[in-house]
Amino acid sequence: MLDLSRVQKELVDCNRDKSSGVSIDLVGDQLSHLAGTISGPIGTPYEGGVFRIDIRLPDGYPFEPPKMQFVTKVWHPNISSQNGAICLDILKDQWSPALTLKTALLSLQALLSAPEPDDPQDAVVAQQYLRDYPTFLGTARYWTEAFARRVSIGTEEKVQKLVEMGFPEALVRTTLENAGGDENMALEKLCSG
The missing domain is CATH 3.10.110.10 (Ubiquitin Conjugating Enzyme)
Structure with missing residues (x-):
């Protein structure tokens, strides 16, 4: 356990x-x-x-x-x-x-x-x-x-917006990274589970 x-x-x-x-x-x-x-x-x-x-x-x-x-x-x-x-x-x-x-x-x-x-x-x-x-x-x-470069200011704003929608920050960052920084694609992936 x-x-x-x-x-x-x-x-x-x-x-x-x-x-x-x-x-x-x-x-x-x-x-x-x-x-x-x-x-x-x-x-x-x-x-x-x-x-x-x-x-x-x-x-x-x-x-x-x-x-x-x-x-x-x-x-x-x-x-x-x-x-x-x-x-x-x-x-x-x-x-x-x-x-x-x-x-x-x-x-x-x-x-x-x-x-x-x-x-x-x-x-x-x-x-x-x-x-x-x-x-x-x-x-x-x-x-x-x-x-692997540190996320830019624009990315930080995207992360903040998605976190404000109720998604955990670590998950938002990973999803946003996997979506190549595309906020809409990341949101779709987050919503689909």
């Missing part, structure tokens, strides 16, 4: 720390579905980007690892460029109940700083990283610019 009090405590602890570059929001009203955000590490091609992570907690959490997947497209050897799947040991067999959602997000942030191309999730990206590093850097920077 999901330890709801622990999850609530973790959310408070994570969001209290404004300097870490990670945060977690609820998606809807269930504590088992969350949206994480990590800032791209300074000195990497991901610098300046804000990356959204879908987090689903199994009933066995914290004894089973959370299921995490990048929502924001990212060019990285250990993250699928197609579906956002992540290759990281602590999200699989190296998970421990002593770890938290915050430490998992910080580990993802560290993974952005130190790719492991010899244990890839995306073989195409890993090959580029190993064989043509300058092109890898350029592609990673381009994807960060295209998909």
